[in-house]
Amino acid sequence: MATYRTLFSIRRLWIILIASMAVMFGTLLYFGGEIYQTKPPIPNAVVTEAGETILTNEDILRGQAVWRAMGGMQQGSIWGHGSYLAPDWSADWLHREAVALLDIRSYQQEGVAFDDVTDPRDQEWLRASLEIEMRTNTYEPESGVVTISAERAQAIRQVGAHFSALFRGEGEEALTLREEYALPLHSSLSVDDAAALNDFFFWTSWSAATERPDRDFTYTSNWPHEPLVGNTPTGPVFIWTFISVFLLIGGIGALVWFYAKEFDLWRADSEPDGGVATSDFMDGATITPSMKATAKFFWIVCALFLVQVGLGILTAHFAVEGQGLYGMPFFDWLPYVVSRTWHTQLGIFWIATAWLATGLYVAPLLTGYEPPFQKFLVNFLFYSLLVIVVGSFAGEWASVHGMFENLTAAFWFGHQGYEYIDLGRFWQIYLFIGLLLWTFLMLRALWPMFKSKDKAGSLVFLVVVSTIAIGLLFGAGLMWGERTHISMMEYWRWWVVHLWVEGVFEVFATAIVAALLVKMGLVRASIATISVLIATIIFLGAGVLGTFHHLYWSGTPMSVLALGAVFSALEVVPLTVVGFEAYNRYRVEGQQKWEATYHWPFLFLGSVLLWNLVGAGMLGFLINPPLALYYLQGLNTTPTHGHAALFGVYGMLGLGLMLYCLRGLTNPAVWNTKLLGIAFWCLNIGLAMMVFMSLLPQGLWQGYASFSEYYAYARTAEFMHSPLMETLVWVRVPGDIVFAVGMLAFVLFVFRAFVDTRQAPTKASLTDVKAPAE
Secondary structure, three states: OHHHHHHOOHHHHHHHHHHHHHHHHHHHHHHHHHHHHHOOOOOOEEEEOOOOEEEEHHHHHHHHHHHHHOOHHHOOEEOOEEOOOOOEHHHHHHHHHHHHHHHHHHHHHHOOOHHHOOOHHHHHHHHHHHHHHHHOOOEEOOOOEEEEOHHHHHHHHHHHHHHHHHHHOOOHHHHHHHHHOOOOOOOOOOHHHHHHHHHHHHHHHHHHHOEOOOOOOEOOOOOOOEHHHOEOOOHHHHHHHHHHHHHHHHHHHHHHHHHHHHHHHHHOOOOOOOOOOOOOHHHHOOOOHHHHHOHHHHHHHHHHHHHHHHHHHHHHHOOOOOOOEOOEOOOOOOOHHHHHHHHHHHHHHHHHHHHHHHHHHHHHHHHOOOOOOHHHHHHHHHHHHHHHHHHHHHHHHHHHOOOOOOHHHHHHHOEEEEOOEEEOHHHHHHHHHHHHHHHHHHHHHHHHHHHOOOOOHHHHHHHHHHHHHHHHHHHHHHOOOOOOOHHHHHHHHHHHHHHHHHHHHHHHHHHHHHHHHHHOOOOOHHHHHHHHHHHHHHHHHHHHHHHHHHOOOOOOOHHHHHHHHHHHHHHHHHHHHHHHHHHHHHHHOOOOHHHHHHHHHHHHHHHHHHHHHHHHHHHHHHHOOHHHHHHHOOOOHHHHHHHHHHHHHHHHHHHHHHHHHHHHHOOHHHOOHHHHHHHHHHHHHHHHHHHHHHHHHHHHHHHHHHHHOOHHHHHOHHHHOOHHHHHHHHOHHHHHHHHHHHHHHHHHHHHHHHHOOOOOOOOOOHHHOOOOOO
């Protein structure tokens, strides 16, 4: 064993972790600077060759603000980021403008529309002329002016008329499209706001079709797929895709060998020095007032989970009935954009609440120390979170319905328009302050462990580091302002969505679970510490720069694509050894009779391993390589990965941690394990049915359309409401029902667990709780 202990010394692993994080975050920040330097320019003006001004910089920025206030990414998408029912507005504008300009040129040259030109050679000449005109970069850096032809200006006006009618609800065709896109029925834009929105959409499509200076690809690396303007995958897209697959296979081989030969053998020596504990440490633990105060957090988790599932079912139904639910007239006050905003935001809120409450419960449990006024501050944090949820939801609803007098007020108190960071800036700052308060509460409760010589000190320090990171990293969402360039906004947004949610929260949860296993007397402190450190190094070592796989087509340089391809492939590598983790977890969790009390918390945590492999690993890598994402960005393959990873990994982890806390807040001797069994199996089976029977087939069918036709076609109302796509939406119903049964069973279990234990949990007979047969 000496060889292994030397190889895995805690001090050496800390040095590796600190050095690797310094390099990774340094690289992330450096290329953030590169994105800032090379982002698509927002011109001061777009003018015709005759000197007529078509639009200005102010028009584009105002249009971006209008787009945000009306729901932004929750109503269609920009550059592939956003919702999936309405079109990607950049791709849709690009295709419509190309078709309009092609017809204008055809009438000039041939006297007929392009489709009526009979000579293939004439058609090919017109196509080539169109491609040259739309890809040529006429931006002058000195003046900040883009010059276009009179014919292109005419095409822009034609497309603008279509979008103005759509967003103002003018004409039968527009009203039909509004229903198919699930746009609010009676909410429309003013003439000026619709014109500004057109200017913003034009600029995003101009960036997607215009080549970078001295390059043969566009500002968005030739995304979206649009053969009319020559947007096809570039050479680097192919090369870095091949490299990512090569690294994935090599990385899997190396890590499996490492686990099988070295790490797993060394971890066999994980039993505590005095042997596995023969009794549950909770039998002698004191449930402090602040720990008891966390109970209300878990009530809120159940309420938010319940509402989120209901809104998810409603949001999915909009794909077949765009403005209603079986004729019920509530669409006016709860349109698709609001239901989807609340659905996605609730997913973050309830999962984060479960994790934060677990931290507040576990910190005093680990130290046995209740800091002064801890209960008061925990309660203050709870009510603050309630105010944030209610206030942000009300603001988003008001913003979508156009109730703010100006766009600045909508940004601060309404809808920011950016997926998962939808809440207004005021509520975002309030939440950031709340997270800092949570960090303070955690640190003061854990403080005694810093003064002790406990062998788990290094593990607790990792909990502390991840706690501080959770508090601070959410602040990355404050790095953009009301008029920030969308490329930079996307860069910082993924710091929150990828690094905060998928990164440090997972490290925090891993460290907390390991610390609890040590406290329970199931694992040796040194082994747990080393296991968490190695997992953190492997995961964050790839995960930090893996952030870039979200930014391939967001107006970023090709170097970002290269880094994203490499490190997103390496992100999958550690997920391939979940079998080893599952085996070690099983070994640890079934050695003593008293562990039966934790059967269901462990089972929920164990399912995280499976969904990590399937949701984050398999379905993540399905879309992460550049060539795959080139055709699949913003199609239903994205929510396939999103649902499986967000709920399957982080949601199930939150529920498992919550059940662990209920061990001390309720009496496990009276738990209704039948309800827990129904909840566990229905949640997992329902999620699998939803993903593999509906979302994945929808995404693959869209991907085929994107590849064989053009990207915008896969997002058109014609395609989305085709018989096959609507059938695949209906196929989701059985999975939704099974999942909803699981959710209701879990909520009912929590309700009965609290109601049946109004008095303090009885410690007698806790070890007699038996795990049901699986």
